Amino acid sequence: MSRLTGVGVSSGRASGPVVRVADSLPEPPVTPAPADPTAEAARIRPAADAVADRLFQRAGRVEGDAKAVLETTAAMAIDPALISQAEQLVTGRSLPAPRAVHEAANGFADALREAGDYLAERARDVQDVRDRIIAELSGVTPPGIPEFERPSVLIARDLAPADTADLDPDLVLALVTEEGGPTSHTAILARALGIPAVVAVRGLLAVPDLVGAVVDGDRGSVETSGQAVAVQVAERAGVGEWNGVGATADGVPVKVVANVGSAADARAAVAADAQGVGLFRTEFCYLGADDEPAIETQRTAYHEVIAPFAGKPVIVRTLDAGADKPLPFLGMGVEPNPALGVRGLRVAFDRPDVLERQLEAIVGATADSAAEVSVMAPMVATVDEAAWFADRVRAAGLPRAGVMIEVPAAALSAAEILDAVDFVSIGTNDLAQYVFAADRMAGALAQLNDPWQPALLRLIAKVGDAGRELDKPVGVCGEAASDPLLAGVLAGLGVTSLSMAAGAVPAVGAALAKHPFATFRQAADAALSAPTPSRAREAVRAALD
Ligand SMILES: C=C(OP(=O)(O)O)C(=O)O
Ligand SMILES: [Mg+2]
DSSP states (O other), rough: OEEEEOEEEEEEEEEEEEOOOOOOOOOOOSSOSSSHHHHHTTTHHHHHHHHHHHHHHHOOOOOOOHHHHHHHHHHHHHHHHHHHHHHHHHHOOOOOOHHHHHHHHOOOOOHHHHOOHHHTTTTHHHHHHHHHHHHHHTTTTTTOOOOOOOOOEEEESSOOOHHHTOOGGGGGEEEEEEOOOSHHHHHHHHHHHOEEEEEEEETGGTTTOEEEEEEEETTTTEESSSSSSEEEEEEEOOOOOOOSOOTTTTOOBBBEEEEEHHHHHHHHHHHHHOEEEEEETTTHHTOOOOOOOOHHHHHHHHHHGGGGGGGEEEEEEEEBTTTTOOGGOOOOOOOOOOGGGTTTHHHHHHHHHHHHHHHHHHHHHHHHHHEEEEESSSHHHHHHHHHHHOOOHHHTTTEEEEEEEHHHHHHHHHHHHHHHSEEEEEOHOOOOOOOHTOOTTOGGGGTTTTOOOHHHHHHHHHHHHHHHHHHHOOEOOOOGOOHHHHHHHHHEEEEEHHEEOOOHHHHHHHTTSSSSSHHHHHHHHHHHTTHHHHHHHHHHHHOOO
């Protein structure tokens, strides 16, 4: 046995035989040039249609988040822009169809990667669609998860949502990936299934004769073996039952709400019984647009997302763009250090007109729905910025204004900021990045971006204390909220709502219902005084056992 380490992103221990997900297809060659480029180009659309049909068929057999994931991937496969670009590469540059799809899709994936953060993770989905269409064109089996014959540990470079959407949880003992980080799809999926997972395990795929593995999601370790390893499931968290009302066992309310970015996400959130929306990322409405979308276009797009939540809270986040998530119409130059540059609310200081038009569209979408809409700003650093934003929101006629706490300075001024706004929501993805000076997308720094880092939890505690003092809501809408073991800790730290991908909603709701509030307070104290993330996890497990 040899021991590898990575970042534990879902608790528990399990061991068993290994099933390895095939890597991406090899890069298709640039030659030979097709004899009839028009006929070659005409092969692309039917291949994309066939891929989409299969994904839609799979979507028809499942519900909720899995359905939304498969439908979104299917829609990506038949994206007219992707298909027509690939067709043009065949007719214009005489590339074989598989190569043309490869290049066109890579262009899209690069644009998403440049868009940074959350959108960068979508690049993986485009690659997945690319490989499916290429496999269809080439008549080979698409890469992805092979059929499981028995319960196994799934090993992969990284996992795409469409690979795993309809995975049978009874057959997957644990997930281990060489790439990915605490906010990756693998992490979200494993927590939703209640199975252990370790990501960013460097050297995993280079292990020769990997037959069995022992996975420890708490310690972030994987023992690999060339021999068969018996199936054993120790401390599998399981998902448990949830009645749809977020509360501790003794009835202290902690709202369990969803992160959404599209109408499909909103449908998945409703299907998962989310109590509302804690983060609506509106960037999607602007993506790929050369010009700023008209107010009416925005209003319609927002309405589609907000409307399903009649009588429920929906927090709409204003545009989170900048040099790291560039939008052509903002005309922002290249910055040497974009994560620290003019991004989020900072863009609105230069372009208040863009914010004003967005607020007008949100007011319209709110009027068209029966949801309880609030608005919040990303990337706020000071009390003055928070007050500036709240003034504009109220002047636009919206009843509730909040800000995200994702810059350490804002966490340290939480009480003063909460005084100026109606609520705050902690963005743990960025807060971790800025507290540890560690790019959230850098796999090599995944351990620093672990939300169990005690230094991060101490900052969250400061914000929770401020919320209690001022009796105002404090949410968490970063990926930390989707970890069921961490959920109770966050509640104990004073967090009053947790917002996450729809798939994580039932597991988090069930975890909150397992213990009374006082137990979560004790667990939170134990996590705060732990020296390392793995010791924090162990201490919390002990407190909750
Ligand atoms: C929720 C967050 O915002 P985003 O992931 O969109 O940057 C965060 O930073 O935690
Ligand atoms: Mg953020």
